[in-house]
Amino acid sequence: MHYDYLIVGAGLFGAVFACEMKKKGRRCLVIDRRKHIGGNIYTEKTLDIQVHVYGAHIFHTSDKRVWEYINRYAEFNRFVNSPVAVYGDELYNLPFNMNTFSRMWGIKTPEQAKAKIEEQIRELNISQPQNLEEQALSLAGKDVYEKLIKGYTEKQWGRPCRELPAFIIKRVPLRFTFDNNYFNDLYQGVPIGGYTAIVEKMLEGIEVRTGTAYKDFLEGCKDGSTSYGKVVYTGMIDEYFDYKLGVLEYRSLRFEQEQMPECDNYQGNAVINYTERSVPYTRIIEHKHFEFGTQPGTVITREYPAKWKPGDEPYYPVNDERNEKLFQEYVKLAKKEDNVLFGGRLGQYKYYDMDKVIAAALDMAGAEM
Numbered sequence: 001m002h003y004d005y006l007i008v009g010a011g012l013f014g015a016v017f018a019c020e021m022k023k024k025g026r027r028c029l030v031i032d033r034r035k036h037i038g039g040n041i042y043t044e045k046t047l048d049i050q051v052h053v054y055g056a057h058i059f060h061t062s063d064k065r066v067w068e069y070i071n072r073y074a075e076f077n078r079f080v081n082s083p084v085a086v087y088g089d090e091l092y093n094l095p096f097n098m099n100t101f102s103r104m105w106g107i108k109t110p111e112q113a114k115a116k117i118e119e120q121i122r123e124l125n126i127s128q129p130q131n132l133e134e135q136a137l138s139l140a141g142k143d144v145y146e147k148l149i150k151g152y153t154e155k156q157w158g159r160p161c162r163e164l165p166a167f168i169i170k171r172v173p174l175r176f177t178f179d180n181n182y183f184n185d186l187y188q189g190v191p192i193g194g195y196t197a198i199v200e201k202m203l204e205g206i207e208v209r210t211g212t213a214y215k216d217f218l219e220g221c222k223d224g225s226t227s228y229g230k231v232v233y234t235g236m237i238d239e240y241f242d243y244k245l246g247v248l249e250y251r252s253l254r255f256e257q258e259q260m261p262e263c264d265n266y267q268g269n270a271v272i273n274y275t276e277r278s279v280p281y282t283r284i285i286e287h288k289h290f291e292f293g294t295q296p297g298t299v300i301t302r303e304y305p306a307k308w309k310p311g312d313e314p315y316y317p318v319n320d321e322r323n324e325k326l327f328q329e330y331v332k333l334a335k336k337e338d339n340v341l342f343g344g345r346l347g348q349y350k351y352y353d354m355d356k357v358i359a360a361a362l363d364m365a366g367a368e369m
Helices: 012-023 064-070 098-105 110-124 132-140 142-157 196-202 214-223 287-291 321-335 354-368
Strands: 002-008 028-032 043-046 049-052 059-061 084-087 090-093 187-189 207-210 227-233 250-260 271-274 283-286 298-307 340-342
Touching: 002 012, 012 028, 012 196, 012 354, 049 287, 049 298, 059 064, 059 354, 064 354, 084 142, 090 098, 090 142, 098 110, 098 142, 110 132, 110 142, 132 142, 142 298, 283 287, 287 298
Parallel strands: 002 028, 002 227, 028 207, 084 271, 227 340
Antiparallel strands: 043 049, 059 187, 084 090, 250 298, 271 283, 283 298
16 A cells, blocks of 8 residues: 555644645545544543543634634634632632732732832842743742742743743733733634544544554555655654654653542633642643533543653653754754655644644645645
8 A cells, every 4th residue: 555645643733734635635644653643632521521631722823724724623612711820828810910910919900010010020120030030020020920930830840940041931921901811812712522523524534543653653564565655754853863863852741630420610710720839730620611511520630740751741842942952953854854744843843832733734735735
């Protein structure tokens, strides 16, 4: 059997690319080492609730082309991401807005909030931030930093903010309106019936082999029974090259799911962040709220940041100076590979929102026409 494209990874990037190639009459084979399609947007039904198995995924974009494209494969609801932060016994709205500032300082107007933040920044007298802590303090003041940034960031990165580079936080989104919508994008929602159904529709009529690792597949091709023209590789670029130049760094995540058939509403919100360093998880997700569920039970997931090592699932690239330099060396190797295209967050060592993944896959597919 000959395929025009071998697509390594049945996540969003691979599915979009395969779908577009099929429309053009190309024969594609999609493989994935996981036992399911969908990559990190995979959802599965538990207690009649669509559970986001690999963490919360809220689709948002200002790209009309992408929004119209994804709506071919799903109907989206009106979900708006409005997370809540817990600090001790205190609750705060996110992103940082007038509801946050009013709760924190008892103020009522944008003028009062701006004055409070400017006063705290002035008292700190940080002219040239040397690390993430000083950068955040110089942008948001002491209270916002101490209660809502410090502990959460240290859990995410696994080290003190004083040891993290300042460039990680380029800005702190301070909003002086009573608006709890986390995203500024024009289009937003969650697909009714979950994300897996989207990928299933994209891959309809395309051969897919799950539970199949790339190197194992190559070994099986040695008998000549399977051949292909080009490879679209969405795995880790350094793994593709057997880490010959060194290992790129990632942060990983561990998910602890709890089914609660006797509880119909655990926390009243889809996403609640826990910003204290002493709380080991960063957030709790209650999945039914993504689709305004009325089921008698509920499912929650606690999300724990974790140090990554080869063999673990990589979630967030550590795009510091050392890793970016190493990645560029791998890019040079990639350009020498005949008939291999690298895509997605792992192949391009870049954190992508879902809309950017779709746009990049469409662009790559367009270039292949």
